[in-house]
Amino acid sequence: MTEESVDGASERIQSSTEASGSSIRYVQYKDENDLPIVMDLVDKELSEPYSIFTYRYFLHQWPHLCFISYDENKPFGTVVCKMDLHRERMRGYVAMLVVDKTYRGKRVGSELVKMAISEMIKGGCEEVVLEAEVVNTGALRLYQGLGFVRDKRLHRYYLNGVDAYRLKLLLPLSEAKAAETAAAEESQA
Numbered sequence: 001m002t003e004e005s006v007d008g009a010s011e012r013i014q015s016s017t018e019a020s021g022s023s024i025r026y027v028q029y030k031d032e033n034d035l036p037i038v039m040d041l042v043d044k045e046l047s048e049p050y051s052i053f054t055y056r057y058f059l060h061q062w063p064h065l066c067f068i069s070y071d072e073n074k075p076f077g078t079v080v081c082k083m084d085l086h087r088e089r090m091r092g093y094v095a096m097l098v099v100d101k102t103y104r105g106k107r108v109g110s111e112l113v114k115m116a117i118s119e120m121i122k123g124g125c126e127e128v129v130l131e132a133e134v135v136n137t138g139a140l141r142l143y144q145g146l147g148f149v150r151d152k153r154l155h156r157y158y159l160n161g162v163d164a165y166r167l168k169l170l171l172p173l174s175e176a177k178a179a180e181t182a183a184a185e186e187s188q189a
């Protein structure tokens with residue numbers, strides 16, 4: 001994925017777009033009132049059962065990395081992520097991504113992920129990782145389209161016994177971050 005495509009996504013945050021004749025809005029997670037919306041969407045679609053503590057873990061700390069897609073006032077897709085330090089570098093992680101069956105194939109899943117990645121870039125992330133079932137053709141195709149590559153295969157990663165691929169996307173360092181790193185290296189020399 002190019003920086004341009006990520007930045008383009010960020011401009012559409014909380015705005016409406018006309019797609020396939022219907023009005024699709026992408027809205028950043030706001031507060032606990034959005035929690036049941038996210039939980040309903042994810043619980044319906046994902047094979048892994050999550051407790052409310054898991055949702056709160058992500059949504060209380062990184063509300064800006066969660067987006068919900070709406071058709072008019074009907075929520076139909078969401079992405080939940082986090083970002084933290086990993087080996088002294090900021091790393092983003094996509095924890096959950098779902099799009100209701102009737103809305104799939106309209107690039108909504110891709111848009112949701114791009115919006116989250118845009119926020120991760122603003123936060124200084126240098127890479128993004130996630131796991132996907134090796135049999136999840138749709139998710140693997142989506143992430144491949146965004147530039148993710150297969151990093152490793154995780155044996156029986158899921159409760160259902162299915163293997164996972166760890167996928168990784170390397171993000172370009174922003175100019176400011178690159179200058180900051182160069183200055184730090186110079187002062188240490």
Ligand SMILES: CC(C)(COP(=O)(O)OP(=O)(O)OC[C@H]1O[C@@H](n2cnc3c(N)ncnc32)[C@H](O)[C@@H]1OP(=O)(O)O)[C@@H](O)C(=O)NCCC(=O)NCCS
Nearest residue numbers: 097098099104105106107108109110132138139141142145
């Ligand atoms: C995976 C999921 C989020 C995709 O959402 P979506 O909005 O339909 O995805 P997009 O429209 O953005 O598709 C992006 C690309 O993936 C491809 N794709 C999506 N689903 C596909 C499928 N089931 N089979 C093959 N390709 C698929 C699209 O054709 C598109 O490819 P292209 O870039 O070559 O045109 C959705 O199918 C879903 O919610 N699945 C259940 C939950 C899940 O598996 N989440 C991911 C966990 S890692």
